Amino acid sequence: MPQIAYLGPPGTFTEQATRLLTEDFDADLVPYETVPLALAAVRAGEVLAAGVPVENSVEGSVPATLDALTTAEPLVAVQEAVLPVQFDLLARPGVALSEIGTVASHPHALAQVRSWLSENMPGARTRATSSTAAAAAEVAAGEFDAAISASVALDHYPSLVRLVGGIADVPDAVTRFLLVRRPGVLPEPTGADRTSLCAVISDEVGSLVEMLAELALRGINLSRIESRPIKDRFGEYRFFLDFDGHVADARIGDALTALRRRCSSVRFLGSYPKADRSPASVRPSASEQAFQTSANWLEDLRAGRLA
């Protein structure tokens, strides 16, 4: 049975997402303490793939995931899932809300309940843990007084109780997760796909606009752009782009070759079906047929068949 890594311990949102991402095949889910460790296990061939959080609708991208995707051998996303995110406040039995001195969770989770904490527990100090379930484990071990966790965490830490349920500063918050593997056969195009890549551009006037223009000119809908520092040179950035379409689509392939010529480096991070299955809208001049017709026309010109 294939082994699939996820950000653990058991009871994280990432575990729930990874179960969803692997529901079509029998998989043995293996918890790792951090996203970089889960991705290192994929690179080392210890596991087939990893489920990792990539972006939250309230707090934005998950920097640990973006950095870990680009700083060692290439990996590609093959599937995405989007999960609603609401939290429970878990504590040891007999502890009242007013007695809680420390509340622990993953920094992304704490950021999503910041207003709730300041209104309801103004005296409590927040503590960062490696995941929402790690916070529950540390509360069970007596490290902290309370944890902001997924409600499934309670199944794994039965010594805790739910003090408050359904906490969320933004009620419809969601987190997007990816299933990431070593490069291999890509998922088939479905007409409702997303392509992710990371590009480094030169520090020159207009280079960002020109990169984006390559997408816009081909009618490609950009759904996310994010920059992360390159780290060893101040003021230089990697740009993470997500856009509608599959690398097998003519307009996407054409755009990628243009980016490859224009950027100092381009790392392909995968083409995979969008979680919401919403089809890409393709303008007539960027359709497969339009690309084929114009390629045939050029071939005829070059062969002397047309003037």
Ligand SMILES: O=C(O)C(=O)C[C@]1(C(=O)O)C=C[C@@H](O)C=C1
């Ligand atoms: O999966 C978990 O439980 C995590 O701790 C990670 C994470 C994240 O990185 O965004 C996942 C979903 C929630 O948005 C909060 C935290």
